[in-house]
Amino acid sequence: MTTPESGQHGHHGDIQYEDFALTLESDGSGFRVRLLQSPYGGAEARFSSPFADVEMQELLAQLAAWRGGRDLESRAPEMAQGKLAETIGTALFESLFTGKVRELYLLSLGQVESQPDMGLRLRLVLNLDRPELAFLCGLPWELLFRPQTRNFFARDLRTPICRFLEVPQPSRALPPVERLRILVAMASPTDSQHLNLEAERQKIEDAWAQHPRVTVDFVEHAGIEDVYKKLRPESYEVLHFMGHGSFEEGKGVLLFENERGEGDPVAGEVLGESLRSIRSLRLVFLNACRSAAFPRQAGLDPYTGVANALVMRGVPAVIAMQFPISDEAAIRFSGAFYSSLAAGDPVDRAAAEGRLATYRLAPDSLEWATPALFLNVPDGRLFAPSEQEAETKRTPRMTLEPDSIVWADLQPLFVEDFTELTRGKGARRRMLGGSLFFGRHGAWTGILTNGSYVLVNDSKRDDIKYCYLGHDKLSLAQAPVSVEVALEAVAQDQDLAGAGLIYRFNPLSGSYYAFLLKPQQSFALFHGDAAGFHLIYSGKSAAIRVGELNRLSVLGVEHSLSLYINEQRVKTIEDNLPCGDLVGIVAVSRGRYRFDNFALFQPLC
Numbered sequence: 011m012t013t014p015e016s017g018q019h020g021h022h023g024d025i026q027y028e029d030f031a032l033t034l035e036s037d038g039s040g041f042r043v044r045l046l047q048s049p050y051g052g053a054e055a056r057f058s059s060p061f062a063d064v065e066m067q068e069l070l071a072q073l074a075a076w077r078g079g080r081d082l083e084s085r086a087p088e089m090a091q092g093k094l095a096e097t098i099g100t101a102l103f104e105s106l107f108t109g110k111v112r113e114l115y116l117l118s119l120g121q122v123e124s125q126p127d128m129g130l131r132l133r134l135v136l137n138l139d140r141p142e143l144a145f146l147c148g149l150p151w152e153l154l155f156r157p158q159t160r161n162f163f164a165r166d167l168r169t170p171i172c173r174f175l176e177v178p179q180p181s182r183a184l185p186p187v188e189r190l191r192i193l194v195a196m197a198s199p200t201d202s203q204h205l206n207l208e209a210e211r212q213k214i215e216d217a218w219a220q221h222p223r224v225t226v227d228f229v230e231h232a233g234i235e236d237v238y239k240k241l242r243p244e245s246y247e248v249l250h251f252m253g254h255g256s257f258e259e260g261k262g263v264l265l266f267e268n269e270r271g272e273g274d275p276v277a278g279e280v281l282g283e284s285l286r287s288i289r290s291l292r293l294v295f296l297n298a299c300r301s302a303a304f305p306r307q308a309g310l311d312p313y314t315g316v317a318n319a320l321v322m323r324g325v326p327a328v329i330a331m332q333f334p335i336s337d338e339a340a341i342r343f344s345g346a347f348y349s350s351l352a353a354g355d356p357v358d359r360a361a362a363e364g365r366l367a368t369y370r371l372a373p374d375s376l377e378w379a380t381p382a383l384f385l386n387v388p389d390g391r392l393f394a395p396s397e398q399e400a401e402t403k404r405t406p407r408m409t410l411e412p413d414s415i416v417w418a419d420l421q422p423l424f425v426e427d428f429t430e431l432t433r434g435k436g437a438r439r440r441m442l443g444g445s446l447f448f449g450r451h452g453a454w455t456g457i458l459t460n461g462s463y464v465l466v467n468d469s470k471r472d473d474i475k476y477c478y479l480g481h482d483k484l485s486l487a488q489a490p491v492s493v494e495v496a497l498e499a500v501a502q503d504q505d506l507a508g509a510g511l512i513y514r515f516n517p518l519s520g521s522y523y524a525f526l527l528k529p530q531q532s533f534a535l536f537h538g539d540a541a542g543f544h545l546i547y548s549g550k551s552a553a554i555r556v557g558e559l560n561r562l563s564v565l566g567v568e569h570s571l572s573l574y575i576n577e578q579r580v581k582t583i584e585d586n587l588p589c590g591d592l593v594g595i596v597a598v599s600r601g602r603y604r605f606d607n608f609a610l611f612q613p614l615c
Contacts, residue, residue, distance in 0.1 A: 025127055025359070027170070028447060030118055032106065033135035036142045045111045046135060047448060049118045051456050055109030059146065060101040069098055073150065073333075073376075091376040099155025099162060106154070122168065129168040131358060133385070137176045138304070138312035147312075148304060150332060152379045165365050165378060170358035172385035175321045177313075185519065186391050187292075190224045193246045195232035197253035197266050199273035206337045210252050210297065213345030221352055234266045234276045238284050245290040247392060252340075255298030255316065255331070260305045262316040264298055278316030282323035292392050293327045293357060294320055295347075297340050302330035302382040321384050327357050327392075328384040339377035343368045356390035358383055388517055423491075424479060424610040428463040446594065446608075449476030454597070463605045465597045471503055474538075476522075478515050478594030479610065493593040494563035494574075496606040501529045506543060507599035508534065513564045513571065516590025523589065524596050525564050525573055531556060533580065535573060537587055543598070546583060553578040559606060564593075 031047040034057055041057040061070060073094065107115050122128035132154070136147040152171055154163040164171040194214060198205045211228060218224045227246075229236050232253075241249065254265040254273070263275040278301075285291060296302075296316060304315030313322045317330035329347070331340075346367035350360035361383045369378040426446060448456070453470035456463065465475055493511055501507040508526035510533075515522035524536040524543070534548035553575040554560055563574035572582045593610060597603045 025129055027129040027131040027356070027358070028118065028122060029133055030115065030130050031133040031135055031174070032111070033137065034143055034146050035137075036140060041143075041146070043106055043108070043111055045114060047133075048114050049121055049446075049448070050114045051448065053110035053114050055111040057105055057108070057146075060105055061145075061149070069094060070149075073098065092374055095153050095162070095376055095379065096155050096157070098150065099153040100157045102149065102151060102154050103156050119169075129170070129359075132163055132169055132171045133174050134171065135174045135176060138318065139176070144305070144310075144312060150379065152332070152382060162379075164362065165369060167359060167362045167366070170362040170383075172358045172361075172383045172390070174386055175318065175384060177322045177386070187247055188223060190221075190248065190392065191244070191246045192218070192224070192226045192248040192250060193237070193240060193244075194226060194228045194250045194252065195237045195266075196228060196230050197232045197251070197264075199254070199265055199267050200271045202254050202265060202273050205253065206341070207252050209337070210341045210344055213341050214250070214348055217345055217348035217352055224352070231267045231271060233268060233274060234281070234284065237266075241285070241288050241291075246288070247290055247292045248295065249285070249291060249293075250295040250297065250344075252297045252344075255296065255301040257300040257303040257315065260310045261314045262301060262303060262319070264296070264301065264316060278314060278319030281316065282319040282325070285320065285325060286323045291325060292387075293329070294325050295344070296328065296330040297335075297344055299331055299334040302332035302384075317382070317384050321386055326385075326387040327390060329357070329361060329381055330384070331380050332382045333376070333380045335377055335380045338371060339368050339375070339380070342371045343378075343381055351392065354391070357392065358385060358390050388520075421612055422609055423612055426479075426608040427461055428458055428605065428608070446477040446479055449474070449478065449594075449596075451475055461606065463595075463608075465509070465603045465605070467597070467600050468502075469600070471599050472506060473600075474543075474596065474598050476512055476515075476594055476596040478512055478517075478592045491593075492563050492565040492611040493609070494561060494611070495595055495608045496559040496561050497527055498557070498559050498604040498606075499527050499529075499601065500603070501599065501601035503599045503601070505599075507601055509597035509601070509603035509605070510562050510595070511564050512592070512594040512596045513566065514585070514589035515592040515594060517592065519590070521587065521589050522592075523564070523571065523585075523587075524598070525562060526596070526598065527554065527560055527562060527575070533573070533575065535571075535581065535583065547581055549581065551575055551578070551580045553580065559604075 028049050029047045033044050033046055035042050035044055041059065043055050043057040045053040118130055122130045134151055137143055138147055151173070152164040154171065155161070163169045194211065196207045196211065198207055214226060218226055229240055251264060256263055262278045264281065265273040266276050268274040285294070301316040304312055304318045313319050317328045320328050343364040347360045347364035350363040351357065355363070361381060364381065365378040451473045453467045453473040454475040455466045467473055467475070493513055495511055497509055499509045508528035510524065510526040513523045513525065519539065521539045524538055526534050526536065528534055531552065531554040532548065532550045533554065535546045536543045537546055555576065561576050565572045565574065566585065569585050570582055571585045573580050595605055595608060
C-alpha cells in the first residue's frame with residue numbers, strides 16, 4: 011500500500027513546506043492518532059472522538075443538511091455558519107492534537123513560523139479499508155481550527171491541508187512539466203438546475219492568458235464519451251469538470267450530458283476506469299457538488315465516492331467538493347486556484363489561495379471549506395518554470411580539480427550541529443532557505459543527544475532512514491559543492507549496512523547517491539531510486555578510524571563525484587545519472603549511527 015513520501019516540499023518563491031503527516035488507527039479498545047512525519051520525528055497519542063455525543067452529532071447533521079451558499083443560516087438560524095465552523099473545527103483540533111503529537115506540532119509550527127520562507131503542510135493519511143475508521147475519515151477535516159490563535163489551518167497559506175488515501179497504487183513521482191495542457195469538460199444538462207459555466211470558463215481563461223506554455227481546451231455539452239475520446243490520444247495533464255454532482259444510495263456520480271442534452275449520471279468508478287490508462291494526467295479538478303463525499307457506514311464500499319474512486323485508480327491529485335457549492339464560490343475558487351498554479355505554486359498552496367479568495371467573497375459562509383484536496387504524490391508542483399526563469403536561479407559554473415582542494419579554504423553555506431539551539435532563529439540565518447527533512451521507513455529511532463544526532467535500528471534489515479536539506483539557492487550540477495558529516499557507525503549487518511551522506515537527491519523521482527561508511531574499514535557508493543539500492547563502487551580505506559568519528563565528504567565538480575574520508579580522496583566517479591540538487595544524511599539496515607556537524611561548503615572562487 012502506498013504511504014506518503016516523508017519530508018517532501020513545494021516552492022512558492024522561496025517558500026518550502028515541511029510535512030506534518032498524521033493518521034488515525036484503531037487499537038481494539040479505541041482510537042489513536044499517530045504522527046508519521048514531522049520536523050521533530052514521530053509520536054502517538056490517544057484520539058477521543060468528540061462526535062460520539064448527541065450535540066456533536068446534531069452539528070454534523072446540520073452541516074450535512076447544508077445546501078450551499080447562505081442556506082444553512084436560514085435552515086438553522088441558531089447556529090450561523092461561522093460559529094458552526096469554529097465549533098466543529100475546535101473539536102477536531104482538540105481531538106487530533108493531543109499529548110506528544112500536540113507537543114511536536116507546536117515545536118514544528120514554531121520552527122516554520124520563525125522563518126518567512128517556511129510552511130508546514132498538514133497531510134492526513136486516511137485508511138478507508140478499516141470499517142471502524144469510516145466515520146472518522148469522512149469528517150470535514152478542512153475545518154480544523156486552533157482556538158488559541160483563531161486560525162483555520164486550511165485557510166492559512168503556511169499550513170495547507172491535503173488528504174492522502176492509503177490505496178494499493180504506486181505513489182508516482184511526477185516531475186513538473188514545462189508545457190501544461192488542461193481539458194475542461196462543461197456539462198449543464200437541460201433537466202437539471204442551470205449553471206453559470208461561461209463565467210467559470212472566463213476565469214480559467216483569464217488565469218492562463220499570459221502563459222504561452224499552457225493550452226486550455228474546452229468540451230461543451232460534455233458527454234463521457236466526448237471527454238474520453240479527447241483525452242485518450244492527447245497528452246493532458248489536467249482534467250477540469252464543471253457541472254453537477256451528487257452522492258446517493260452510497261455512490262457518487264457526475265452528471266454528464268447525453269445526445270439530447272439531458273443528464274447522464276456517470277459513477278466515480280466508471281470515470282476512474284476510463285482515466286486509469288491516461289498516464290499523463292496529474293490533476294483532476296471536480297467542480298461538482300459532493301464529489302468528495304464517500305460512505306461513512308460500515309459495509310459499504312468506501313471507494314464509491316467520485317474522488318476516492320479516482321485516487322484508487324491512480325490519479326495523483328484530485329480536488330473535489332465535499333458539500334454543495336454555489337456558482338459564485340466555485341468560480342472564485344477555481345480562478346484563484348489556477349492563478350496560483352500558473353505562478354508555479356504546488357496544488358496544496360494553490361488550494362489554500364482558492365480558499366482565501368472564496369472566504370473574501372463571503373466571509374460568513376462555509377464555502378471556503380467545501381473543496382477537499384486528495385494528494386497522493388510526494389510533491390504537488392505541476393508546472394515547471396521556463397528555462398529563462400530557471401536560469402535566474404542557477405549559480406554560475408565554476409571549475410575545480412578535485413586534487414586542488416584546500417579544505418581550510420572552504421566557505422560554509424550551511425551548518426547543522428544537531429543541538430537544540432539549531433532549532434532557533436540564530437542557526438536558521440546561516441541556512442540556505444531549507445532545513446533537514448526527515449525521510450522514509452519506520453524502524454528507526456532518532457535521538458538528539460550531546461550535540462549529536464543518533465539513529466538506531468534494532469529490528470528491520472534493509473530499512474532506510476534519511477534526512478535531507480531542501481534549498482533553492484544552488485544547483486549542484488552547476489557549481490562545486492561539498493557536503494560532509496562526521497560519523498561514528500556501529501552496524502549489525504555486513505552486507506547492505508552503514509551510514510553516511512545523500513548527494514544530489516531528487517524528491518520527485520526518489521533518485522540519489524548514498525556514500526556509506528561500512529563495517530571493517532570499508533565504504534561504498536550506491537545509487538538509490540524507487541527500485542532500491544544499486545551498488546556503484548565498494549572498497550576499503552586505511553583512512554577510516556575504527557570506533558571514532560570519521561569525516562565523510564562528497565564533492566561534485568561538473569560530471570564527477572569525488573569521495574573523501576577524513577580529507578583523503580578515496581574514489582572519483584563520473585556522474586551521468588539524472589539526480590537532483592538536495593543533500594543530507596542516510597542510514598541503512600540495523601545498527602547505531604552517530605552523526606555530528608553536518609555541513610555544506612563551497613570552495614572560495
